[in-house]
Amino acid sequence: MASTPKKKMKPGTVVMYVVLYTALIFCALVTLVPFAYLFCASLKPSAIFFDNLFLPTGDGLFGIGWEKMNFDHYKRLFSEEGFLRPILNSTFYASVTGVLATLFAATSGYALAKFQFRGRDGITKLVLAALVVPGALLFAPVYQMLYWFGMLDSYTGLIIPALAPAFGVYLFRQATVNSVPNEMLESARIDGCGEIMIFFTFVLPLIRPMMGAFLLLTFLGCWNNFIGAQIVLQTPEKMPLAVAINQLRGVYGTDYGLIMAGTVVSIVPVLALFLLLQKEFLSGLTAGAVKG
Amino acid sequence: MSRLFRLIFLFVPRESLSVGGWIIVGLALSSSIAVLSWPIPQREGLEFWLFSKGHAELYQVKTDQWNAQRDPDVHISLLSNESLQQRMLASFLSDTPAADVIEVERNFVPQAFTGPIKDVGFIDLTDRLKEEGIYDQLNGPSFAPWTSRGRIFGLPHDVHPMMLAYRADLFEAAGIDLTQVQTWDEFAEAVRPLVGDRNGDGITDYVISMWTGGGFRDQLEALLLQAGGALFDEAERMQINTELNARVLATLASWMVGPDRIAVDAPEFDPQGNQMRLDGRVLVALMPDWLGGVWEMDMPALSGKIKLMPLPAWEPGGRRTSVWGGTMLGIPKTTEDFDSAWTFAKHLYLSEELAEGLYRKHYIISPVKAFWDRSFYDEPVEFFGGQPVGRLYIDLAPQVPLRTSSPFNTYAKDRVANALYLLKEYANENQKYKPEELMDEAHRLLKSSEDLVTRQVERNVFLRSEP
Numbered sequence: 001m002a003s004t005p006k007k008k009m010k011p012g013t014v015v016m017y018v019v020l021y022t023a024l025i026f027c028a029l030v031t032l033v034p035f036a037y038l039f040c041a042s043l044k045p046s047a048i049f050f051d052n053l054f055l056p057t058g059d060g061l062f063g064i065g066w067e068k069m070n071f072d073h074y075k076r077l078f079s080e081e082g083f084l085r086p087i088l089n090s091t092f093y094a095s096v097t098g099v100l101a102t103l104f105a106a107t108s109g110y111a112l113a114k115f116q117f118r119g120r121d122g123i124t125k126l127v128l129a130a131l132v133v134p135g136a137l138l139f140a141p142v143y144q145m146l147y148w149f150g151m152l153d154s155y156t157g158l159i160i161p162a163l164a165p166a167f168g169v170y171l172f173r174q175a176t177v178n179s180v181p182n183e184m185l186e187s188a189r190i191d192g193c194g195e196i197m198i199f200f201t202f203v204l205p206l207i208r209p210m211m212g213a214f215l216l217l218t219f220l221g222c223w224n225n226f227i228g229a230q231i232v233l234q235t236p237e238k239m240p241l242a243v244a245i246n247q248l249r250g251v252y253g254t255d256y257g258l259i260m261a262g263t264v265v266s267i268v269p270v271l272a273l274f275l276l277l278q279k280e281f282l283s284g285l286t287a288g289a290v291k292g
Numbered sequence: 293m294s295r296l297f298r299l300i301f302l303f304v305p306r307e308s309l310s311v312g313g314w315i316i317v318g319l320a321l322s323s324s325i326a327v328l329s330w331p332i333p334q335r336e337g338l339e340f341w342l343f344s345k346g347h348a349e350l351y352q353v354k355t356d357q358w359n360a361q362r363d364p365d366v367h368i369s370l371l372s373n374e375s376l377q378q379r380m381l382a383s384f385l386s387d388t389p390a391a392d393v394i395e396v397e398r399n400f401v402p403q404a405f406t407g408p409i410k411d412v413g414f415i416d417l418t419d420r421l422k423e424e425g426i427y428d429q430l431n432g433p434s435f436a437p438w439t440s441r442g443r444i445f446g447l448p449h450d451v452h453p454m455m456l457a458y459r460a461d462l463f464e465a466a467g468i469d470l471t472q473v474q475t476w477d478e479f480a481e482a483v484r485p486l487v488g489d490r491n492g493d494g495i496t497d498y499v500i501s502m503w504t505g506g507g508f509r510d511q512l513e514a515l516l517l518q519a520g521g522a523l524f525d526e527a528e529r530m531q532i533n534t535e536l537n538a539r540v541l542a543t544l545a546s547w548m549v550g551p552d553r554i555a556v557d558a559p560e561f562d563p564q565g566n567q568m569r570l571d572g573r574v575l576v577a578l579m580p581d582w583l584g585g586v587w588e589m590d591m592p593a594l595s596g597k598i599k600l601m602p603l604p605a606w607e608p609g610g611r612r613t614s615v616w617g618g619t620m621l622g623i624p625k626t627t628e629d630f631d632s633a634w635t636f637a638k639h640l641y642l643s644e645e646l647a648e649g650l651y652r653k654h655y656i657i658s659p660v661k662a663f664w665d666r667s668f669y670d671e672p673v674e675f676f677g678g679q680p681v682g683r684l685y686i687d688l689a690p691q692v693p694l695r696t697s698s699p700f701n702t703y704a705k706d707r708v709a710n711a712l713y714l715l716k717e718y719a720n721e722n723q724k725y726k727p728e729e730l731m732d733e734a735h736r737l738l739k740s741s742e743d744l745v746t747r748q749v750e751r752n753v754f755l756r757s758e759p
Contacts, residue, residue, distance in 0.1 A: 046589075047592055049563075049590075050563055050566050050567055050570060050590070050591065051593075085330070088323060088326055088327060089327070091319055091323040092320075092323040092326070092327045095319035095320035095323055096320045098316055098320070099316060099317055099320045139378055139382050140382045141386070143379075143386055143388060144382075144386035144387075144388055147388040147389070152388075155327070200304050200305065200308070201305060204305070204308035205305060205307050205308050208309065208310070211308065211309060211313060212309065212310050212312065212313050215309075215313050215316055216312070216316075219316055226372075226375070227374070227375060230371055230372060230374075230375030230376075230378065230379065231375060231379045231382060234339065234369055234391075235332060235369075236370065237332045243372070243375075246372045246375075247370050247371075247372065248345070249372070255589075256563070256590075273312060273315070273316070276310075276312035276315060277310060279310070
């Protein structure tokens, strides 16, 4: 079988690729340096924490004092600091809020995009207007409302205010307008399909990239939510990971190694999730970027 | 779980979400079950918010004692400083319950004082403090940051006098006896021979840690207070563009640039700053009592190499200390059990056991004057070359300057720190390095800062000065 001859690249193109990939590799390394520092620092005991920037020097392989490093900070996180509960809390807040907020934002966005009802334009404008209100301005009124509803220091007090973000509603409205043809919806209705079934069976698959992107964004936002949890929650056992890590900081002294270990523990799950969802995340973010 | 998913797939097609999306759905379901099956014990009694982990560990012992002997129980909630501030202000502004007892840091308390005095969220403790004789038992200046328009809203936790920490080993090796220094001018003169490439790396090494970055504003305020200047007077009237303040700024700028430069940027609580201290690239720092514990924990390798001395004065015979930081215990008006909260506050802050614990752990001296003769303050401290650290700080405690509680003080500190930065740039550009050459520009910059702060103050109808 005759093999297809490989197309030879021009020397100029090769040079361009070499320069491009060198620059990209350099940028990737620069991006990874903080993570390398973080991981190295989490393995160094407090007594030698500031002795070397990355790994401690010694007589081991590559001139590194491997024997000086250990996993004591990680052990302490789970034995003394009780990090299992904050990890569970963060997983709970982030995943439940992410799933419910995506569902509510998608349904409301779909309603605003495809249904004709009185006040639709007004609601759309209200949603748009809500986008410009800074979150910090809402602390006091939200706190007061949660107090009135008896939701302070409760899981629901943290989850419910995040269930229908204006950004998400508007995002899904636009995604639905661009991706879901009216003819398809009409055909489904003619065939006797109910509205709920139409949404779950026809609309959701069409806006899947946006679902993935928004779900991940919301999950990450809730996972990293620090101020909200600190204001609404009071019981230590309900605090999420971001708060637990912050509380490792002392006013009169800080165990940096412990904080680094806590930070590693907090970024590993979201990093894994991002790797799983990255394809959808990128396609969701670029949806509508190119005119079809 | 698989049955649950089968049920979900009846309504939601698998292709609606990617594998990652379904993993998040799975996490939501499994974590919900786990949270529901891991019960949280219900707590009743007094709620106590604080921001310092070190404090929380010490207070837990006293709180456990209280809970064993008295009712109602007290529960400690540790929050970050920023969150405590947000939660406290949200509660005060919306008139909703906060904790029964709150420990707050000095930079955050003044925000509770922005409105009319009757609307301050903390209970006014003035009369009670005086009636019970507590006012006279504590160090007077410690009340100042918690006093607004003559009323006291908090029980002070500390004094936080300030000394000068220096690398005794390196000064002794250089044959310089810093303890003979009386004024800042003498200090600058004495340390100048040490400026140079001390470790042979080709980079000039300076002496004192002092720069114009964000963290410097508290140190700058401390130096202004030591000089007798300040940004607000005791009646909370602004006094930024004064001769004393201008002189301090001009002197500091002269330390930061030019041929006589002695200062370098070695920030506190910062790995790079700590490395400079460990390497001997910076030899002197301003040190309030609480900072000693931080250094000891972060830089154990400096043990025995550091010594303390009173701050050099701005004028011969002048004040040899200042103040940096501070904490109070306040009781919000929304508490349902003031008497218990007040009794607990005294049980904690007026306790000798706690005073000793705070000193042994953090070198913080108590504001309770009756404890100042206790022997634990006289014990030699190895980290500080065997000096009796507690006694050194206590000797200076009565001289600690009064501080303002103006809610505009933080903004004013930022503006004045910025003025110092601009003055340093001006000195560099115009090659004017002597303090007297910089005085006119210092006044101009302070005037500009004062105008900016005035504009902010005038917006507050409750605090602005009468026309």
